[in-house]
Structures are given as C-alpha cells and as structure tokens.
Amino acid sequence: MPEATRSTIDTAEVERFSALAAEWWNPNGKFRPLHKFNPVRLAYVRDQVAARFGRDSHQARPFEGLRILDIGCGGGLLCEPMARLGAEVVGADASETNIEVAKLHAAESGVTIDYRATTAEALADAGEKFDVVLNMEVIEHVSDPQLYITKTSELVKPDGIMFVATINRTLKALGLAIFGAEYVLRWLPRGTHQFSKLVRPEELEQMLSNAGMMITDRTGVTYNPLADRWQRSSDMDVNYMVLTEKRRVA
Amino acid sequence: MGETETATGMHPTLDVLIAGAGYVGLAAAVSLKQARPNLAVAIVDAAPKDAWKRDTRASAVAAAACRMLSQLGCWNEILPEAQPITDMVITDSRTADPVRPVYLTFDGEVAPGEPFAHMVANKVMNGTLRRRAAELGIDIIEGVAVQAFETGIASVTIHLADSTSLNARLLVAADGVNSRLRDMAGIKAVRWEYGQSGIVCTVAHERPHNGRAEEHFLPAGPFAILPLKGNRSSIVWTERTEDAERLVNSDELVFETELEHRFGLQLGELRVEDKPRAWPLGLTLARDFVAPRFALAGDAAHGIHPIAGQGLNLGFKDVAALAETLVEADRLGQDIGALDVLQRYQIWRRFDTVQMGVTTDVLNRLFSNDFGPVRAMRDFGLGLVDRMPRLKSYFIRQASGLEGDMPRLLRGEAI
Numbered sequence: 001m002p003e004a005t006r007s008t009i010d011t012a013e014v015e016r017f018s019a020l021a022a023e024w025w026n027p028n029g030k031f032r033p034l035h036k037f038n039p040v041r042l043a044y045v046r047d048q049v050a051a052r053f054g055r056d057s058h059q060a061r062p063f064e065g066l067r068i069l070d071i072g073c074g075g076g077l078l079c080e081p082m083a084r085l086g087a088e089v090v091g092a093d094a095s096e097t098n099i100e101v102a103k104l105h106a107a108e109s110g111v112t113i114d115y116r117a118t119t120a121e122a123l124a125d126a127g128e129k130f131d132v133v134l135n136m137e138v139i140e141h142v143s144d145p146q147l148y149i150t151k152t153s154e155l156v157k158p159d160g161i162m163f164v165a166t167i168n169r170t171l172k173a174l175g176l177a178i179f180g181a182e183y184v185l186r187w188l189p190r191g192t193h194q195f196s197k198l199v200r201p202e203e204l205e206q207m208l209s210n211a212g213m214m215i216t217d218r219t220g221v222t223y224n225p226l227a228d229r230w231q232r233s234s235d236m237d238v239n240y241m242v243l244t245e246k247r248r249v250a
Numbered sequence: 251m252g253e254t255e256t257a258t259g260m261h262p263t264l265d266v267l268i269a270g271a272g273y274v275g276l277a278a279a280v281s282l283k284q285a286r287p288n289l290a291v292a293i294v295d296a297a298p299k300d301a302w303k304r305d306t307r308a309s310a311v312a313a314a315a316c317r318m319l320s321q322l323g324c325w326n327e328i329l330p331e332a333q334p335i336t337d338m339v340i341t342d343s344r345t346a347d348p349v350r351p352v353y354l355t356f357d358g359e360v361a362p363g364e365p366f367a368h369m370v371a372n373k374v375m376n377g378t379l380r381r382r383a384a385e386l387g388i389d390i391i392e393g394v395a396v397q398a399f400e401t402g403i404a405s406v407t408i409h410l411a412d413s414t415s416l417n418a419r420l421l422v423a424a425d426g427v428n429s430r431l432r433d434m435a436g437i438k439a440v441r442w443e444y445g446q447s448g449i450v451c452t453v454a455h456e457r458p459h460n461g462r463a464e465e466h467f468l469p470a471g472p473f474a475i476l477p478l479k480g481n482r483s484s485i486v487w488t489e490r491t492e493d494a495e496r497l498v499n500s501d502e503l504v505f506e507t508e509l510e511h512r513f514g515l516q517l518g519e520l521r522v523e524d525k526p527r528a529w530p531l532g533l534t535l536a537r538d539f540v541a542p543r544f545a546l547a548g549d550a551a552h553g554i555h556p557i558a559g560q561g562l563n564l565g566f567k568d569v570a571a572l573a574e575t576l577v578e579a580d581r582l583g584q585d586i587g588a589l590d591v592l593q594r595y596q597i598w599r600r601f602d603t604v605q606m607g608v609t610t611d612v613l614n615r616l617f618s619n620d621f622g623p624v625r626a627m628r629d630f631g632l633g634l635v636d637r638m639p640r641l642k643s644y645f646i647r648q649a650s651g652l653e654g655d656m657p658r659l660l661r662g663e664a665i
Contacts, residue, residue, distance in 0.1 A: 026589075027590030061288075080583070081584055084585075105404075109585065
C-alpha cells in the first residue's frame with residue numbers, strides 16, 4: 001500500500017478487517033469446514049490444471065504464466081495457494097469487506113493477488129479472460145444460475161478450463177449438507193444453503209453446454225468421519241465438482 | 251521465498267527454522283530440503299561447535315529408519331560403521347543366577363539380508379547427516395540458543411542469544427526431552443518418573459559378540475548389551491537412580507566388578523572405554539505436538555523409556571510424517587506453518603506415540619519387578635511368545651518400526 005494513501009484509512013476499520021481476517025484464516029473457527037474442505041479441492045484443481053497445461057505438479061511454482069480467476073473468493077483461501085503455485089491470480093468477491101480482509105491477509109503472507117470487489121458479470125462485460133476460472137461453491141447461492149454460468153463461461157479463454165463445485169439436490173444432500181452440517185454439527189450457519197437452490201449435476205452440465213463449455217471430468221467429494229478428512233469419490237450425491245473446457249472454435 | 255527481506259531487514263525470511271541439530275533436527279532439515287529445494291531451511295543449535303563429536307553414545311537404528319536414511323542419501327556412508335543386530339536374546343533372571351534361562355530368541359531379519367536393526371554411533375549418524383545438510387545448502391547456526399519467539403499472522407520471529415532475529419513461516423523444535431522451546435510455546439508436557447536411571451557406557455571385550463543383542467530383565471530393571479563394530483558393545487543398564495549415581499561415581503574397579511557381575515563372562519575380559527554416565531528415566535509426553543507456526547519433533551514431543559530402543563526410531567517417524575505433511579501442503583500451495591496443515595501431522599503421530607509410550611512403560615513396570623507371581627506370569631508369557639512364530643514376527647516387525655500407518659520415507663520411498 002503506497003505511503004500517501006495510508007493516512008486516509010480509518011484505523012478502527014483496519015482493526016475490524018484484521019479481526020475478520022483472523023477469523024477467516026482460523027482453521028478451528030467459523031470457517032473450519034472450508035479449511036477442512038480445502039486440501040481435496042486444491043489437489044483436484046492442481047492435478048487437473050497440471051494435466052491440462054502440461055505442468056509437473058511436483059515442481060515449485062508449476063502454474064507460472066497461468067492467469068487464474070477465483071469467483072466468490074471470500075478471505076482468499078483458494079487464491080493464496082494458487083498464487084504460491086506461481087499463477088497470476090485475480091480474486092473477485094461482491095463483498096467489499098471480504099476483499100479488504102483478503103488483501104490484508106495476502107499482504108501479511110507476502111503473496112501477490114489482484115483482489116477486486118466486483119462480480120462475474122462486470123468482469124465478463126469488461127472483457128477479462130482467464131486460463132482457469134475457479135467457480136467454487138457459488139452457483140447454489142445465485143438467483144439466475146443459467147445467466148451466471150453463461151457469464152462465467154465468457155471469462156474462460158479459448159482452450160481454457162473452468163471448475164464448478166457445488167452441492168447436489170438430493171435427499172442425501174438435504175440430510176447431510178443442510179440438516180447435518182447446519183443443524184446437527186453446526187459447521188455452517190443455518191440458512192447457508194436452501195434446498196430448492198441446489199443444482200443437480202445433469203442440470204449444471206446442461207447449463208454449461210448451453211454456454212458452450214464441454215464437460216471433461218466430474219468427481220464426488222465425500223467426508224470420512226473417521227479420518228476427519230474430505231476425499232474424492234465416485235459418489236456425487238452431495239458435494240461434487242465438474243471440470244469443463246472451452247473448445248477453440250475451429 | 252528465501253530472498254525477501256523481513257521488516258527489520260536483518261535476515262532473509264526462512265520457510266522453516268529447526269531448533270536442535272541432533273539427528274532428529276538434521277534429518278528433518280534434510281528430508282524437507284531434498285524433497286523441496288525451493289524451501290529455505292536452516293538449523294539453529296545451542297551446543298558449541300563440534301560438541302556433537304564428543305558424544306560417545308550409540309543408537310539402535312531400526313530397519314524402517316535405515317530405509318529412510320538410505321532414501322536421504324546417508325545410509326551408504328553410515329553402513330561401514332554400523333553393526334547389524336543379527337539376533338536378539340531376552341532373559342528374565344535374578345542378578346546372581348549363574349545361568350539365565352532364555353525365554354525369547356529372535357532371528358533379527360525383517361526380510362532376507364535386512365537385519366531388523368543396526369547399532370550406529372551417534373557421532374557417525376550426526377556427521378553423515380551434517381555432510382548431507384551441507385551438500386543441500388542448509389545453514390547450521392551453532393553455539394546460539396533461541397531466546398524467545400513471537401508468533402504473528404503469517405510468520406514467527408525468533409530472537410537468538412546473539413541478539414539477532416530470524417523470521418520463518420514455521421519453527422520446528424527438535425531440542426530434546428527437556429525442550430525449552432516447548433515451554434516457550436506454552437505447551438504442557440506430562441511426565442512420569444520411574445525413579446530409575448539408565449547407565450550408559452561402551453565396553454571392549456575379548457571375544458566377538460557375533461551381532462547378538464542381549465536384554466536381561468534384572469530386578470532393578472532391564473540390562474541391555476548392544477553390539478558395536480569390533481569387539482565392543484554398548485551397555486544400557488537400569489538401576490534405581492541413587493544406585494546409578496553411586497555406580498557412575500565409584501572408582502573404575504568397583505564399576506567394572508559390578509558390570510561384570512551382570513554382564514557375565516561369556517565374552518571374556520571387559521574394559522570400560524568411556525566415562526559411564528547416568529540418565530534419569532521417565533516418560534514425557536507433550537499435550538500437543540503443534541501450535542500455530544510451531545511443531546515438536548523427537549524427544550521434545552515424547553521422551554520414552556529406552557527399554558525398547560525406540561527413541562531414535564520414533565523421532566525418525568515424526569520427521570518422516572512431518573516432512574511428508576509439509577511437502578504435500580507446499581505442493582498444494584498451502585501455507586506450511588498454518589495450524590490446519592500442522593494438525594494433520596499431529597493426528598498422524600500422536601496416537602502411535604502414546605501407544606508406544608504406554609507399551610514401553612508397561613513393559614518396564616512388568617519387568618522391573620522381583621515379585622514371584624509377576625515373574626512367573628511374565629516368564630509364562632515370554633515362553634508362550636517364543637512358541638508362537640506369528641506373534642514373534644509381529645513383535646519383530648513392531649521393533650523394526652515397519653508397522654502402522656507408515657510415512658513414505660520410512661518405506662524407503664521418496665516423498
């Protein structure tokens with residue numbers, strides 16, 4: 001942050017953001033479920049990106065030269081790892097507060113991320129393009145899913161890829177992701193997810209193909225209570241991720 | 251990430267600073283750096299330069315630890331100096347018994363040609379790991395203690411006794427059973443005292459030991475003879491603490507007579523090579539193995555009774571699990587000092603450590619006992635084990651460190 005702008009910042013605001021940043025990044029706090037969930041989705045993203053762009057995932061900074069967008073980035077739990085892997089990262093979130101929190105934490109961690117308080121629609125309309133778009137756990141919260149998928153697909157470069165992660169609309173998801181996680185285990189605040197807004201894989205895939213995207217991989221993610229760990233699985237009844245590719249028009 | 255200067259501009263920022271340049275700290279640095287050359291790793295040690303060269307002790311290195319040392323590019327250098335333990339005899343007797351009935355014998359191989367353990371002089375182990383650390387470009391700051399440290403949001407600042415400071419993403423404490431860093435981190439440790447001390451010394455004897463290790467369960471506690479290179483053996487001799495102090499402070503003749511009384515004469519005349527020392531025995535377990543930007547490894551996390559010879563091997567298990575956890579997190583772009591990453595290491599190691607700590611504690615209580623019925627029961631038990639080849643091979647594999655949810659390095663694989 002340049003020296004000249006420092007004096008205009010309200011110290012009380014900064015303190016509030018620091019407290020929020022500490023909360024976002026506390027693995028045992030309010031965002032514990034996200035921290036627990038992070039390794040499995042990071043590994044999926046890393047392996048698929050490495051395969052698609054011919055990178056060795058065991059090398060340091062394998063994503064060097066790739067431009068990655070994280071939509072709905074929150075406190076930056078996905079952006080910081082992507083930046084450490086060498087990518088040029090844009091983190092977008094509609095919440096100004098989240099963006100301030102994420103900026104503060106990135107500065108502390110010494111990683112460079114371009115955080116913007118904006119929406120997917122605004123980015124698409126500005127003509128921004130990315131090699132990889134991370135569209136993780138957002139679609140179940142938007143009012144017009146097809147429009148959202150169309151706009152986010154526009155952000156993908158030709159030959160680029162987009163990951164979409166969400167929750168299935170099944171009775172099992174109602175039991176585990178809503179009743180279990182929100183009411184019994186209290187991992188998430190009540191009302192985080194509304195059953196009617198959840199999206200089935202076939203609906204998501206239809207929306208993606210309407211937007212000109214091709215599905216190249218899909219995986220379920222399940223929780224193993226004994227190991228207290230999330231893992232990939234063929235069971236897509238609750239949490240799942242879909243990988244799509246934008247084919248260059250011949 | 252090794253190039254950026256800290257706010258104070260005094261030192262470059264490190265990824266990992268390890269406190270303690272014993273074999274645990276050295277192995278941790280080598281394991282990390284070998285797998286992730288991009289990580290900036292350094293070691294700080296309070297002991298004066300070259301103090302490690304004066305360590306006369308030896309350690310039992312189990313098969314799994316050998317595989318790890320070989321993966322780390324160290325075992326070929328250690329091997330010529332290592333004495334394989336080719337068989338192991340366990341007896342239960344009163345000190346004065348002229349003949350000690352053998353209850354348990356082990357042919358000490360986990361696989362054809364792979365002995366379940368080797369005896370290695372600590373200075374050989376340390377010297378080889380130091381050579382490898384230098385080769386990998388790991389700095390060792392010697393003769394400087396850690397004075398204090400402060401944990402921030404994204405790094406930990408470590409203040410050294412020479413009034414310099416270092417900044418790292420993670421601080422690993424491998425500073426031994428009385429870990430000062432553990433106290434500074436506010437991690438409590440539970441300690442059980444046995445009221446016993448282990449007398450450690452090296453003896454030369456006339457006749458060859460043929461690679462045989464012996465463990466005699468004498469009333470005062472276990473008495474172990476562990477074969478070293480040549481006609482020499484390492485003695486680990488348990489006595490009540492006041493008796494142990496008296497023995498190590500008595501004159502050479504008295505000590506050698508007492509030793510011979512327990513050692514027996516099957517290897518001929520004995521001569522004590524170094525000054526015997528007594529180490530109080532206890533079981534120390536840290537309540538937590540990790541805190542934000544802080545991890546314990548080796549004896550700093552768990553000091554166990556040396557009866558089963560598992561101290562080094564448990565320490566290496568910590569190192570292998572910690573290194574694998576950190577390397578995997580780094581490959582995912584995660585912050586390697588973050589608590590959720592460190593908690594994976596804690597979950598991985600704590601159960602195994604508690605189990606091993608309790609097993610050796612129970613073994614010791616059971617065997618340091620001259621009460622008739624207890625003796626009869628344990629002799630019956632040992633005799634039974636000796637007649638059950640599958641149970642015996644289970645014990646052998648436990649002792650070799652090849653059981654449990656094994657980190658890759660201990661299986662001899664790269665991380």
